[in-house]
Every structure is written in C-alpha cells, then in structure tokens.
Amino acid sequence: MRYSRMLEESSFANKRADYFWLLFQSSALLLLVSPLFTLPFLSAPLAFVPIYFWSRRHPSTQISLFGLVTITAPYLPLALVAFSWIINGTWTAAAGDLLGCAVGHLCWFVRDVWSREAIGGVSFISKAPEPL
Template sequence: MPVGLEAWITQIPPITRGWLALSVLTSLAVQCQIITPLQLYFSPRAFFNYQPWRAVTTFFYFGSISLDFVFHLFFFMRYSRMLEESSFANRRADYFWLLLLSSIMLLCLSPLFNLPFLSSSLAFVPIYLWSRRHPSTPIALFGLITITAPYLPVALVAFSWLLNGSWKAAAGDLVGCAVGHICWFFMDVWTREMVGGENFVSRTPAGLKRLFGDPY
C-alpha cells in the first residue's frame, strides 16, 4: 500500500474507518461473487428464521461499485469523519452509541418503507447531525453551488433522486434524515430547550464506555 494512502487511512477516526473498511470489503466481496446481496439484506422474516447477521450486514452494503456507490460512500466518509473529529472527539463510545441507536430505529422502520438495505439510511444520520450542529458553515456542493450546512441533506437527497431517476431510490436517504432529526432533537434540542438533562440518546451506557476506554 502506498505510504500516502496508508497515512490517509490511519488519520480517519476509528469508528468511521471501521465502517468504511467493512463497507468497501462487503461491496468488493459481492463484486467478486464471493457473496451475493441476497445473503446480506434485512427482512424480519429472515432475521427471525435463524439469520441474525442480516441485522448487521444490511448496514455495510452500499450496492455494487458504481457512481451511486461512490456518491454515498464519499459523503458518508467525509461527514462522519468530521462529526467524529469535532462533536465526538475522544468520545468513541458516544458516537458508537449514536450509530447503534440509529441502526435499531432503522431496523424497526425498514419493513414500513420496504428498505432491505439500510447503509445509505444510516450514512445520512451523521450527515444530518453534522449539518445541524454547523448551521452557518458554507458548503460548495460539487463546486457548482454554495449552500449553508442545514440544506446539505436536502441537496444530497435531491441529487440521489436525480442520479437514480426514481424517488424510491431516495426513500432510504429520507428515512435516514428522519432518524437523524430524532437523534439531533433528543441530543441537542431536548437537553437545551425543554426539560433538560440526559435521555436515552445522550446517555451512553457505562459498560460501552468501559469497552471503548472512554471516561465516564
């Protein structure tokens, strides 16, 4: 591996790096016909029929290697990394807890919206949360237009819609934005403007903090 590429990979925070590596390896395994997408998708019937791994693999398959794959993977990696380096700096357990809760919510919503693969949905959670926590940050989207951060998720969903030619292709992204909004509300708005204090989203279990070696 080239030194420059290796250095770039090691600079990515651990949670984002692990997610990125598993996603790339999963798509490469499908591309090389080692496994098939039929072995990865999530459905409640398959899950309860002694196939529990589907509740995990559904979050790592972004589709076959294509423009849509590169699009989702690039923006997920970029904003997940920025969020982990800023809001969750030295708080790996808190970031993992956010993604775990988001994954559980997405698994519950999957049958309602007929979403067998939830990777892009989960990827939009850190994108949405980062955009809400940096409301005044200008973003040059594709080098063509400049928007402020809160409009980023909407712009990316619209681009995904255009890229795939169907609103159904963007349904998973929209569900991800909805879950991201729920997490942002309980982590930021609820604790700041309403009853205050910690809640099930902002309070990371002590056991998870011990596992990651984070301070209590």
C-alpha cells in the same frame, strides 16, 4: 464518510462511546422502521444519519456542491437527497436517504434540543451508558 469523520473529530472528540451510542441507536431505529418502507439495504440511510447530524451541529459552514453551487450545511442532506432523486429518476430511490434524514433529525432533536429544553439535562437516550 467524510462528514462522519468530521463529526467524530469535532462533536464527539474524546467521546467514542457517545458516538457509538448514536450509531447504535440509529441502526436499531432503522431496523425497526425499515419493514414499513421495504428497504433491502440500510447502508445508505445509516450513512445519512451522521451527515444530517453534522449539518445541524455546524449550521453556518459553507459547502460547495461539485464546485457549482454553494449552500450552508443545514441544506446539505436535502441537496444530496435531491441529487439522488435526479440521478435515479424516481422518488423511491431517495426514500432510503429521506429515512436516514428522518432518523438523523430524531437523534439530533433528542440529543441537542430536547435534552436542553424539555428535560433540562442528559438522559440515557442522549448519553452513552457507563459500561460503554
């Protein structure tokens, strides 16, 4: 939850509705695709969405993993997935984390890349509706 707080304080400062909209869209997307992966709980994938989003918005930040290895922020989600895989011993343990990274990547792409490149502006997908 550290990266969620950091994301809320940096990228979504004074934009609580946009942050809620990101989490709402991520939750809805996870609910839609979770039957394909037979995941009983969606808390871990949902926790990976802000981690992935933060890591993409802060690409030059150096992060120390357990005081042993220093990596840049874009590699943080993959390092956490690999760590989960090593600890649990099977790739199915990391499937939820990978799903969270995929949803986080989709949200990041729509908000930061697609709205800037393809559309040329914000849309209802990338910005919270006015009632929020």
